[in-house]
Amino acid sequence: MLVSEIPRGGIEGTLRAMEGRWPVQVALERSAYLEAAEVVCQARDLPALCEWLCSELHYTFATLVVLEEERGWLLRYVFYGGVERSLLSLLVRIPGWENSVPSIASLVHAADWHEREAEDLFGLVFEGHPKLGDFVLHEEWPEGVNPMLRGFDGSKPYPHRELDPDWRPDRIVQSPGAFVMPIGPVYSDHAESAHFLLETVGEDVIRTIPRFFYKYRGVEKIAQGRRVEDVLLLAERFSGTSAFAHSLAFCQAVERLSGLQVPERARMLRIALCELERFRHHVHAVAEICSSTGLGVATSQASILEEELLRLSCMVSGHRYLFGLNVPGGLTVDLTERKLTLLQNGIREILKRFLDLEDMLRFSSSFLDRLEEVGIVSAHDARAYGLVGPVARASGIERDLRKVLPYSGYERVEFRVPCELEGDSYARLRVLFREAEQSAQIVEDVLSSLPQGPISNTGPTPTAGSALGWVEAPRGAAFHWVCLEEDGVVARYRLTTPSFTNWHGFHLAAENFAFQDFPIIMASFGLSNAESDR
Amino acid sequence: MSKWVLKGLRTGIVTTRYPGSMETSPGVSPGRPVSTVLRGQRGLPEIPSCPTGALVQRAGKTTVDHKRCIHCRRCVRASTPFVEWEWGYEWAEWTSTDPKEMEGLGPSFSRSLHIRFVDAGACGACMSEVAQLTKPHYNLHRLGFFFTPSPREADVLLVAGPGTDHMRRALEKVYDSMPTPKKVVAVGTCSLSGGLFGPSFASEAGVTGIVPVSVGVPGCPPPPLAILHGLLVVVGRRPATSLTDATNQMRGDSQ
Numbered sequence: 001m002l003v004s005e006i007p008r009g010g011i012e013g014t015l016r017a018m019e020g021r022w023p024v025q026v027a028l029e030r031s032a033y034l035e036a037a038e039v040v041c042q043a044r045d046l047p048a049l050c051e052w053l054c055s056e057l058h059y060t061f062a063t064l065v066v067l068e069e070e071r072g073w074l075l076r077y078v079f080y081g082g083v084e085r086s087l088l089s090l091l092v093r094i095p096g097w098e099n100s101v102p103s104i105a106s107l108v109h110a111a112d113w114h115e116r117e118a119e120d121l122f123g124l125v126f127e128g129h130p131k132l133g134d135f136v137l138h139e140e141w142p143e144g145v146n147p148m149l150r151g152f153d154g155s156k157p158y159p160h161r162e163l164d165p166d167w168r169p170d171r172i173v174q175s176p177g178a179f180v181m182p183i184g185p186v187y188s189d190h191a192e193s194a195h196f197l198l199e200t201v202g203e204d205v206i207r208t209i210p211r212f213f214y215k216y217r218g219v220e221k222i223a224q225g226r227r228v229e230d231v232l233l234l235a236e237r238f239s240g241t242s243a244f245a246h247s248l249a250f251c252q253a254v255e256r257l258s259g260l261q262v263p264e265r266a267r268m269l270r271i272a273l274c275e276l277e278r279f280r281h282h283v284h285a286v287a288e289i290c291s292s293t294g295l296g297v298a299t300s301q302a303s304i305l306e307e308e309l310l311r312l313s314c315m316v317s318g319h320r321y322l323f324g325l326n327v328p329g330g331l332t333v334d335l336t337e338r339k340l341t342l343l344q345n346g347i348r349e350i351l352k353r354f355l356d357l358e359d360m361l362r363f364s365s366s367f368l369d370r371l372e373e374v375g376i377v378s379a380h381d382a383r384a385y386g387l388v389g390p391v392a393r394a395s396g397i398e399r400d401l402r403k404v405l406p407y408s409g410y411e412r413v414e415f416r417v418p419c420e421l422e423g424d425s426y427a428r429l430r431v432l433f434r435e436a437e438q439s440a441q442i443v444e445d446v447l448s449s450l451p452q453g454p455i456s457n458t459g460p461t462p463t464a465g466s467a468l469g470w471v472e473a474p475r476g477a478a479f480h481w482v483c484l485e486e487d488g489v490v491a492r493y494r495l496t497t498p499s500f501t502n503w504h505g506f507h508l509a510a511e512n513f514a515f516q517d518f519p520i521i522m523a524s525f526g527l528s529n530a531e532s533d534r
Numbered sequence: 535m536s537k538w539v540l541k542g543l544r545t546g547i548v549t550t551r552y553p554g555s556m557e558t559s560p561g562v563s564p565g566r567p568v569s570t571v572l573r574g575q576r577g578l579p580e581i582p583s584c585p586t587g588a589l590v591q592r593a594g595k596t597t598v599d600h601k602r603c604i605h606c607r608r609c610v611r612a613s614t615p616f617v618e619w620e621w622g623y624e625w626a627e628w629t630s631t632d633p634k635e636m637e638g639l640g641p642s643f644s645r646s647l648h649i650r651f652v653d654a655g656a657c658g659a660c661m662s663e664v665a666q667l668t669k670p671h672y673n674l675h676r677l678g679f680f681f682t683p684s685p686r687e688a689d690v691l692l693v694a695g696p697g698t699d700h701m702r703r704a705l706e707k708v709y710d711s712m713p714t715p716k717k718v719v720a721v722g723t724c725s726l727s728g729g730l731f732g733p734s735f736a737s738e739a740g741v742t743g744i745v746p747v748s749v750g751v752p753g754c755p756p757p758p759l760a761i762l763h764g765l766l767v768v769v770g771r772r773p774a775t776s777l778t779d780a781t782n783q784m785r786g787d788s789q
Contacts, residue, residue, distance in 0.1 A: 138700050147735055154735045157699075185704050189681035190651040190664050193701055214700045215655045218736035230585050233606055234730055240659025240755065284662070287669075297538040303669035304548055310666075311561025319564045320757065321659045324607045332611055360537060530658040 011035050011086040014057060022049060033406055035086040043092050043101050050077065050090070051107040057082040060399070061386050062470075063479045063496035064114035066122050068150050072096040073124065077104070077111070078468065078479065081404050087468070103129035110386025113504045114496075121148035136213045139167050147221055154221040169209070173199045181205075183518075185214045192529040200515065208510035208518075212503060215533040223493040228254055228328065228462060231490045235480065239497065239531035240321050241284070244277045245473035246480070246497075246531075247326040252407060253469030253482040254328040258462035266330035266455045267409040272343070272446045274408075274471070275439040277322055279347065280309040281474035282390075282436040283354060285526035289429055290361070292523035293370040301357050305350050312346040315339070330456025344447050351440040358433045371426040375509035375521035378423055385505035389476020389498045391525055394431045395423035401472035415442050425524035432526075461488045473498055475527060499532035549673045552759055553772055563623040563757040567609055569597045570618045584609065586729065589617065600625065600752035601726040601740075626719075626751045626764035627774050629726075629742065638770030639715055643689055645678035647769055650688035650712065654705050654741050655695035655731070659755040660722040664692065666758040679765055685711040690768055691745065692761075696724040696731040697738035709745045719764045720747045723754045749774065 015026045015037055025040040041049055053059040059082035067074040077090040094101055103126035105112040115126040116135040123146035126132065133143070140160040147154060172180050184195040193214040199207040219238045223231045235250035236243045248270060255262060262270075287302035310320045316339045317325055325331050335343070361367055377387070382395035392399060398419040402410040418434030420427035466483035476498030483492035502525060509521050550557040571594065588602035589609055596609075596617050609617045628636040639647070653661055667674045668681065682688050685708045693705065709718070720741055723729045728739035738744060751764040766772035 152735070155733075156735065157733060157738070158735045160699075163703075185701065186650075186652055186685075186708055187683065189668070189683055190661060191653070192658075192661065193653045193655075193704070214704070215653070215695070215698050216700055216736050217655055217696065217698055217731045218734055219731075221736070222731065222734050230730075233585055233604065237604070237657050237659075237730055237754070240657035241662055243659070295538075297542045300670045301541065301545065303666075304545070304671065307666055307669060307671040311559065314561035314564055318607070319605070320561070321662075321755065323605065323659075323754070332607075360541065364538070528658050529653075530656065530661075 011037055011083045011088065014083065014088070015039070018049070021052075024049075033085060033411055035083075037086065037088045038091060039088065040091045040093070043094060046077075046090065046092055047102050047104050047107055050104040050111075053079055053082065053088065054108045054110075059088060060383075061108050061110040061114075062087075062477070063481065063494065064111060064118060065481045065492075065494045066118045066124065066148075067483065067492055068122065068148075072098070073101075073122075075101060076481075078481075080401075081399060084404055085406065087405065099123065100125040100127050102127050105129050108386075109384045110501070110504070113500065120146070122146050123149065136216055138213065139164065147218060152221075154218060154224070169197055169211075171209070177201050178206075194529050196518075198515075198518065203515055205510070205513055205515055205518065208507050210503065210506060212529060213533045215529050217534065219534045220493050220495060223490050226490055228484070228488045228490060231482075231493060232327065235495075236323050236326070238495070238534055239499075239528055240323075241281060241528055242277065242473045242475065242478075242531060244273050244322040244325065245471045246478060246495075248274060248408065249469040249471040249473075249478050249480040250482065251326045251328045251469070252471070253467045253480050254462055254484075256467040256469065257465050257482065257484060258328065258459050260329045260459040261457055262330050262408070263454045263457060264409075264451045265334075265453045268446050268450050269331055269335060269455065270326070270408050271410065271413060272443050273317065273322055273325060275442045275446075276309070276313060276316075276343070276347070278474045279351075279436050279439040279443070280306060280313065281526075282432045282439070283309060283350075285390075285432050285523070286354075286357075286429065286436075288523040288526060289371070289425070289432075289520070290367075292519040293367055295364070295367050298357060298361060298364075298367070302354075305354055305357075308346070308350055312343065312350075316343045327456060328462070329458055330454070332456070334455045340447050340450065344444060347440050347443050351437065354436060355433070361429075368426060370517070370520055371429060371524070372424060373422075374425045374513065374517050375524055376422070376424045377505060377508045379421070381508045382423065382505065385508065386501060387476075387505045388501050389473075390428060390431045390435060391502050391505070392476065393418060393435075394420045394427035396421045401470055401477045405470060407471065413442055413446065425520055428524040428526075466492070473531075475499055475531065476502060495534050497531045497534065499527040499529070500534075502527050503532050548670050549676065550671060550759070552762065553766055557623075557759055562759055563621060564605065565619050565621040566600065566605060566625070566753065567598050567603060567617040568620045569595065570616065571595050586723075586727070591616070600627075600723075601750065602723065602729075603752065604723050604729055604754040623757050623759040624763045624772070624775055625753060625756060625760045626749050626767045628767075629720075629747050629750050635748065636774070638768055639689060639717055640770065644769045644771050647677075647679045647690060647765065648682045648688050649679060649690045649692050649765070650682055650685045650708060651692045651694075652701075652705055652708050653695055654693050654701040654725065654744075655698035655737055656722065656724065657695075660694035660724070663755045663758050664694065664721065664761060667762060672758045672762060674762060674765070677762075677766075685709075686713065688712050689716060690765065691716065691718045692721060692765075693718060693741045693745065693747075694721040694725055695737075695741070696728045697741040697744050699736050699738070702738070702744055705741065705744050717748045717768045718745050719749045719751065719768055721751050721761055721764070722756060723752050726750045726752055729754065
């Protein structure tokens with residue numbers, strides 16, 4: 001397709017062009033700040049449609065939601081970013097006896113892990129996918145056991161099969177001078193559980209093969225059948241370091257379902273707290289990067305700021321990690337004038353010291369030597385893998401959900417989305433500093449013009465239905481799909497987290513590097529396994 | 535590099551004096567609910583359901599099971615609060631009430647302790663608090679405590695998380711590779727009862743079913759000083775707080 005053929009006229013133009021080429025049924029829903037299109041298509045047209053959306057129209061794959069229905073499957077492929085402030089979902093129905101659907105992973109690589117996950121947990125076969133099996137569920141799980149299926153009882157332990165003593169990874173490099181170095185799942189002083197196989201020829205690592213889901217707690221499964229207020233606790237606690245962002249995404253999905261309006265003051269406070277969390281996360285990420293290069297004083301300096309931000313969060317909100325604040329309809333606690341001043345002054349002072357630290361780092365050549373041109377992710381790869389957050393923005397992809405799909409009043413907040421082009425560890429570090437600066441500025445702006453009024457609305461119990469909530473979490477775009485039954489019981493909860501998306505692309509950076517750079521590449525990605533494994 | 539040295543010197547000492555004296559800076563602990571006697575309030579409204587069943591109301595008293603409490607604060611934010619809140623952080627307790635099992639590692643470890651940390655499905659908050667211990671504000675190295683990358687030289691196994699199914703074997707292996715004498719300290723509510731996550735098909739009801747836990751540090755997450763208290767308890771440098779004692783002592787302090 002030629003460039004000139006790209007349909008004009010926003011999402012409506014896209015839908016019209018789609019109708020002209022494929023037998024699809026489209027529906028468009030408009031609200032003040034968002035256009036959401038739903039397109040029902042045939043399974044056989046799915047790959048071509050997805051390729052068209054992603055390659056020609058520059059949509060980004062957000063998530064794949066698999067729903068097990070009475071008589072079959074409903075697959076929902078969500079895309080965003082092609083047209084600003086719009087979401088596009090492709091819906092595919094598959095009859096129950098058919099269990100298979102064409103894979104789109106070779107055309108839309110961002111969907112690769114989503115398909116592998118769905119195969120493992122639902123037993124769906126994605127025809128044409130090059131590698132299925134042994135992903136979420138490790139080797140002790142028998143084949144053919146799919147815990148996300150409705151018939152599987154998730155409330156009690158599952159009896160495992162005996163471990164095969166001869167089990168070994170798919171591929172073990174064996175040639176003169178080459179070997180495989182396993183790392184994890186328990187490694188380093190205090191690191192999250194994950195496993196990496198580094199294929200190496202002495203000093204240089206050729207390839208990194210990660211293996212995750214050691215921390216799989218089945219959050220999506222155990223949420224089923226729980227009430228909204230209990231699932232909120234799960235949304236908050238599955239990834240403690242970005243608790244506020246994830247609870248906000250969940251609350252927004254529920255609010256969309258029940259039509260609850262959030263009072264203006266709560267919307268603005270949510271923004272301030274989101275940015276406080278982002279600021280703290282970025283300070284932590286910088287501390288980790290300094291620590292990975294062995295720069296002791298800088299690590300200590302950044303860590304001091306991190307602990308001060310934790311204490312500030314505790315003084316302001318009552319919890320060091322901002323747990324227990326979000327609730328559908330608003331917030332649980334209001335911030336008094338004294339606390340607002342404390343927060344404003346605290347952030348201003350910490351930002352100043354944080355930028356001082358940046359100035360010192362910028363002129364420490366030994367530090368820069370370790371970061372520059374290490375762990376490069378090209379813009380092309382970042383786009384193909386649908387990378388999100390600071391990692392993508394360091395590779396030249398200027399995408400931020402706060403801008404492309406504004407929520408909670410972000411459309412009225414002025415800020416910049418920092419972007420770098422190099423895609424190396426130093427670019428990621430610079431993005432972290434610039435974003436932290438923007439976050440502090442947003443807190444300052446939002447708090448200085450905070451409207452008075454209530455901080456929460458209560459409404460009727462949410463009605464049955466499904467909705468998507470999203471948020472630009474500190475590590476990138478997060479999508480929470482919530483499907484409710486009557487009486488506010490969750491029937492399906494789908495979590496797509498930035499760490500899951502970015503770990504998928506981690507191996508791009510961890511290729512052809514020197515051994516001692518591994519911790520630096522890890523730290524510069526700043527990902528969480530708790531968030532990824534769920 | 536002299537600028538870094540100067541920067542470090544100019545910053546001065548930010549480290550807490552705990553356990554020499556109690557840390558009182560604001561924000562070091564989010565606090566937790568404590569068992570509360572409801573004086574003369576026989577006709578209280580029913581307590582709203584506690585999401586993890588940590589609260590039990592019996593005979594005019596609300597009892598908090600800290601092994602289950604995930605600090606959601608719904609009880610204190612209820613229109614009629616029926617629990618009191620304490621702001622301390624010395625929360626570590628022996629998991630057994632048998633005096634023989636409540637012995638620390640002994641004096642030879644009290645100023646030289648090596649800790650192996652294992653993440654058995656923690657959400658990140660507990661891990662972040664453990665990591666804070668090595669940072670300037672808490673600096674556990676000053677006490678002679680060190681994290682070690684190998685279980686072979688570890689005296690204490692510090693575990694967080696509900697004990698995910700996939701980490702069970704790794705956790706057992708780590709424990710088995712540690713030389714005796716060894717103790718296990720479980721960090722966080724998840725590791726003591728499974729919290730919100732376990733028991734289920736993917737996680738255990740805490741790590742207590744996988745390795746023998748001696749000291750538990752409840753909390754969601756427990757602040758760094760509570761974890762430090764747990765380590766001090768296991769070497770016998772601080773007394774543990776048993777559930778009932780904690781309540782009484784804290785009440786005594788506040789009066």
